[in-house]
Amino acid sequence: SYELTQPLSVSVALGQTARITCGGNNIGSKNVHWYQQKPGQAPVLVIYRDSNRPSGIPERFSGSNSGNTATLTISRAQAGDEADYYCQVWDSSTQDVVFGGGTKLTVL
Amino acid sequence: QVQLQESGPGLVKPSQTLSLTCTVSGGSISSGGYYWSWIRQHPGKGLEWIGYIYYSGSTYYNPSLKSRVTISVDTSKNQFSLKLSSVTAADTAVYYCAGTGTDAFDIWGQGTMVTVSS
Numbered sequence: 001s002y003e004l005t006q007p008l009s010v011s012v013a014l015g016q017t018a019r020i021t022c023g024g025n026n027i028g029s030k031n032v033h034w035y036q037q038k039p040g041q042a043p044v045l046v047i048y049r050d051s052n053r054p055s056g057i058p059e060r061f062s063g064s065n066s067g068n069t070a071t072l073t074i075s076r077a078q079a080g081d082e083a084d085y086y087c088q089v090w091d092s093s094t095q096d097v098v099f100g101g102g103t104k105l106t107v108l
Numbered sequence: 109q110v111q112l113q114e115s116g117p118g119l120v121k122p123s124q125t126l127s128l129t130c131t132v133s134g135g136s137i138s139s140g141g142y143y144w145s146w147i148r149q150h151p152g153k154g155l156e157w158i159g160y161i162y163y164s165g166s167t168y169y170n171p172s173l174k175s176r177v178t179i180s181v182d183t184s185k186n187q188f189s190l191k192l193s194s195v196t197a198a199d200t201a202v203y204y205c206a207g208t209g210t211d212a213f214d215i216w217g218q219g220t221m222v223t224v225s226s
Contacts (some may be wrong), residue, residue, distance in 0.1 A: 001171070033212035035155075042204055042219050043155065048212035086155055090211035095168045097145070097157035 002091045004100035011106045018074040020103045022087030025068060030089045032070040034063060037084045037102075046085075047072060074105070082107050110135040112205050112217035120199075120224050126192040130205030130217055137186045138163040142209050146179060146190045148201040149219075156201075160208075161188055195224045 005023040012018035022032060032050050035043035045054050047063040050070065060075045074081055087100040116128035130144070137144065145160040159169035161179045169177045178191040192199060200223050207215035 031211055035213070042216040043213070044216070045212055045214050048210065048214070054214060088155075088212070094171075096170065097160070099155040099157065102154040 001096060002098050004087055004098055006087060006100040006103045009104045011108055012077045013108050015076055018077050018105055020072045020085050022070040022100050023068055027068055027070050028066045032065050033088045034072045035086045043086065077107050079107050081105060110215050112207065112215055114203060114205050114217045114220040116220060118221055118223060120195055120222060121226050122196055122224055123194055126195050126199060126222055128190045128203055128220065129187050132186045137181065138183050142207045144188045145206045147204045147206055150201045197224050200224045
């Protein structure tokens with residue numbers, strides 16, 4: 001089965017840029033989606049299909065995907081960006097939905 | 109704006125069947141080509157996809173749970189449901205219903221905590 005690998009944690013200084021990676025075999029050939037989840041809340045879609053932002057998501061959130069790594073980039077990080085972030089793909093070969101293990105973002 | 113709301117027992121005994129319902133409001137469950145999913149999250153852990161259903165009734169399940177899972181849809185009530193049989197403490201989790209019109213989950217319920225305990 002397809003696997004997605006994320007770092008357990010990422011730290012970023014207030015106002016700086018955070019990058020959260022999601023690794024998978026030839027992930028560049030798949031559509032990658034990113035979710036933000038704050039404590040006690042349901043996940044929220046922040047990036048879909050590699051680099052698209054749903055309405056209401058700040059431009060500070062961006063995404064890229066190439067080769068074996070997809071990346072969620074959060075510019076000018078704010079305290080309110082502290083959350084868990086999950087990547088997700090739909091494996092078309094098996095029809096499975098796969099989530100990464102999640103990354104806890106800390107804003108220092 | 110489409111909204112989802114989970115409902116069902118918060119406590120289930122071991123070996124019994126967990127049953128949850130997700131009510132879709134603000135839109136029809138049969139329109140827009142949406143796939144309707146169940147996703148769970150064990151305490152302090154990541155997200156685990158359980159399965160999805162299309163309004164026509166076609167389903168697909170996580171292979172690791174397939175033998176115990178049934179997802180069904182009731183278009184007349186604008187609801188879809190989850191049944192998970194033979195539950196154990198390992199099935200204790202927050203259960204979310206979610207919808208996707210493409211392959212990203214852009215609609216989520218608030219989640220409901222289900223504890224498996226005698």
